[in-house]
Amino acid sequence: MIQEKSKLDNLSQKPMVVIEDLHKSFGKLQVLKGINLQIMPHEVLGIIGPSGSGKSTILRCFNYLEEPTKGRILIDGEPMELESGRMISHSAYENHLDYMRTKVGMVFQRFNLFPHMTALENVCEGLVTVKKIRKDLAKDQAVTMLTRVGLADKLDSYPAQLSGGQQQRVAIARALVMEPKVMLFDEVTSALDPELVAEVLNVMRELAHQGMTMLLVSHEMGFVEEIAHRIIFLDEGIISEEGAPEKIFHNPTNERTRAFLKKVLEKR
Amino acid sequence: MPSGFDWPLVIEWIPHMWRGAVTTVWISFLSLILALVLGLVVSLLRLSHMNIVRRLASFYVDLIRGTPALLQILAIYFGVPYFGLSMPAYVAGIIALGINSGAYISEMVRGALESLDKGQMEAARGMGMSYSQAMRRVLLPQILQIVIPPITGEYNSLVKGSSLLSVISIAELTRVGQRMLGVSFRPIESYLPIALIYFVINYIIVRSTSNMEKRLAAKGHRV
Numbered sequence: 001m002i003q004e005k006s007k008l009d010n011l012s013q014k015p016m017v018v019i020e021d022l023h024k025s026f027g028k029l030q031v032l033k034g035i036n037l038q039i040m041p042h043e044v045l046g047i048i049g050p051s052g053s054g055k056s057t058i059l060r061c062f063n064y065l066e067e068p069t070k071g072r073i074l075i076d077g078e079p080m081e082l083e084s085g086r087m088i089s090h091s092a093y094e095n096h097l098d099y100m101r102t103k104v105g106m107v108f109q110r111f112n113l114f115p116h117m118t119a120l121e122n123v124c125e126g127l128v129t130v131k132k133i134r135k136d137l138a139k140d141q142a143v144t145m146l147t148r149v150g151l152a153d154k155l156d157s158y159p160a161q162l163s164g165g166q167q168q169r170v171a172i173a174r175a176l177v178m179e180p181k182v183m184l185f186d187e188v189t190s191a192l193d194p195e196l197v198a199e200v201l202n203v204m205r206e207l208a209h210q211g212m213t214m215l216l217v218s219h220e221m222g223f224v225e226e227i228a229h230r231i232i233f234l235d236e237g238i239i240s241e242e243g244a245p246e247k248i249f250h251n252p253t254n255e256r257t258r259a260f261l262k263k264v265l266e267k268r
Numbered sequence: 269m270p271s272g273f274d275w276p277l278v279i280e281w282i283p284h285m286w287r288g289a290v291t292t293v294w295i296s297f298l299s300l301i302l303a304l305v306l307g308l309v310v311s312l313l314r315l316s317h318m319n320i321v322r323r324l325a326s327f328y329v330d331l332i333r334g335t336p337a338l339l340q341i342l343a344i345y346f347g348v349p350y351f352g353l354s355m356p357a358y359v360a361g362i363i364a365l366g367i368n369s370g371a372y373i374s375e376m377v378r379g380a381l382e383s384l385d386k387g388q389m390e391a392a393r394g395m396g397m398s399y400s401q402a403m404r405r406v407l408l409p410q411i412l413q414i415v416i417p418p419i420t421g422e423y424n425s426l427v428k429g430s431s432l433l434s435v436i437s438i439a440e441l442t443r444v445g446q447r448m449l450g451v452s453f454r455p456i457e458s459y460l461p462i463a464l465i466y467f468v469i470n471y472i473i474v475r476s477t478s479n480m481e482k483r484l485a486a487k488g489h490r491v
Contacts (some may be wrong), residue, residue: 065390090317094398102396112387116409126395129405171391178395 014077016041016213017182022071024054024061031057033237035071039182042211046218046228046245050260053234055217059184062215063104064097075103076181102130105175109187111167113159119146119170120155126178145173149203165196172203182213189220221264225249233257274457281448281461288444289465295362295433295440296426302366303422307373312403314378325374332371338432340364345436361433369426376418380411413484420477424470431466441465 017039024032031054039045047055060066062073064080073080082088082096113122120142127138146152149169159167168188175183185204189197201223208214208227218224224231224245231248233241233256241254252258313325332340344364348355384407392402431442441462449458 063394065394098393098396098398101394104394106391106394108387108391110385110387112385112391114388114391114406114410125405126397129401130396175395 013041015039016043016076017215018072018074019058019062020072020074022058022061022073023069024057024066025069031237032061032068035237035239037232037239039213039215041213043230044208044212044214044216044228046216046224046231047234048218048221048224048231048248048260049234054237055234056186058234059106059186059215059217062182062184063101063106065106075100078103098130102126102178103181105178105180105183107168107171107175107183107185107188109190111159111164111171111191113167113171113174115159118156118158119151119162119173122159122170123174123177126174131178141177142173145177146170148176149173150199163196164192165199168192168200169203172200172207176207182215183207185214185216185218187217187219189218219264221249221261233260235260274452274454277448277452277454277457278461281444284444284448285441285461285465288439288441288462289469291358291438292427292430292440292466293469295358295438296365296423296430298362299365299369299426299430300423302362303369303373303426304419306366306370307377310370310374311377311381314374315381329371329374332368337364337368337429338435340368341432341436357433357436357438361430361436361438365426365429365433368429369422372422372425373419376415376422377411380414381407383414384410413481416477416481416484420474423473423477427469427473428466 015038017037019035019037022032022035023030035054035058037045047058049055057066061068061071062080078100080097080100082093113119114125117125120139123142123145124135124138127133127141128135131138133141143152143155146155149172151166151169151173154162154166154170157166159170162170172188188204189200192200197220201220204214204216204223205227216224216228226245228245231243231245232239233248233252233254235254235256241248241252241257248257249261252261310325310328313321314329316322316325341361341364344367345357345360348360388406388410389402392406393399397405430440433440434443434446437443445458445462449455452458
């Protein structure tokens with residue numbers, strides 16, 4: 001772990017992700033009120049905060065499942081959204097977004113696997129439909145990826161035949177196989193039975209060690225503390241505290257952070 | 269007093285009834301095909317990002333649902349030639365029934381799409397699929413099983429509704445019954461066998477689609 005973090009410090013290079021002045025409102029409700037973030041390649045960023053603080057909204061705006069009200073998101077220097085001002089047709093705008101979304105892998109709380117496809121077909125789908133990779137090659141890659149998440153024996157199972165932990169690992173494989181530059185994890189263990197959480201966290205830990213850039217929204221505080229290089233505490237739509245896990249968890253300066261951590265850590 | 273059931277009359281008319289039944293089956297089947305295409309297209313148009321397209325599509329549905337099918341058939345049959353296009357009665361009939369049924373089917377498809385978890389669209393879009401790819405590959409295959417029962421019901425309605433086409437002198441089942449009555453003046457012998465034939469046709473449709481449902485379910489298509 002320590003090695004990982006020091007490796008990160010040495011990489012004084014361009015950020016993988018830049019989030020500039022991100023705002024999101026739903027009607028009158030302001031959920032995000034100006035988020036600024038830079039995430040370096042290989043960095044794991046943990047996002048914590050009380051419910052309703054906008055944690056998931058950051059991830060959902062990140063790949064434009066929710067269109068930001070204001071602000072800009074760049075991945076590896078490329079903006080998610082085509083610059084306005086120029087005349088852009090609706091389809092050109094959408095095509096660019098579709099292309100940019102292939103660079104972002106998202107894993108959801110409720111898996112969202114395609115129930116009419118087997119595990120293998122779920123993982124192949126993006127390669128074949130989006131990346132237009134030949135079916136047999138896609139299948140090879142998908143098998144490799146499912147093997148990596150420990151599901152080599154479940155290729156032909158339908159999601160309904162898998163446990164929650166297995167389904168979530170298929171979902172991770174489905175996102176990874178697209179070779180994204182960033183992975184977003186949106187409370188991916190919250191819908192799991194407690195005994196199934198570990199198998200999913202193990203896959204994520206592995207991924208972090210291999211150097212994947214990750215944004216992590218989670219209630220698993222111990223896990224976040226362990227694998228995140230940096231943590232932001234989100235409160236009412238703004239980043240109210242930011243720093244290394246040791247600092248946030250053991251020496252928070254912000255009163256709200258302290259109160260929040262006291263509440264969640266007591267439960268353990 | 270009629271002296272009992274006139275069997276010889278019914279037997280004499282069996283060949284006509286058979287031809288009428290065949291006409292009823294193929295006309296309602298072609299109408300269903302048209303209705304399925306129309307229903308799918310309209311349900312997708314109702315989800316369009318263009319306001320005007322959405323409004324036109326839902327106006328079509330409201331218009332069809334708000335007027336009697338009989339008048340829709342007459343409107344197509346007499347209205348289209350008014351614009352200088354002539355077509356055989358059965359073409360007008362199929363188009364009218366298809367347009368009518370398409371409105372109902374579009375509602376079924378829309379309802380089924382709305383019943384799916386929003387996460388399905390999000391997962392598909394999130395991996396870079398376009399809207400139409402997500403529809404084709406992820407959403408539409410999942411509603412297949414949901415819409416089969418209501419569409420079977422709609423097919424039954426079409427078979428029954430095709431009896432309205434007797435008013436534009438298409439020789440389907442009901443028309444055969446009318447002709448039989450006109451010749452024999454025996455309403456029971458004219459209409460009872462025909463009602464029975466409608467029932468048998470619909471019964472076969474219901475049975476065969478429920479087999480299809482079972483096969484789909486066996487393939488593991490259920491969530």
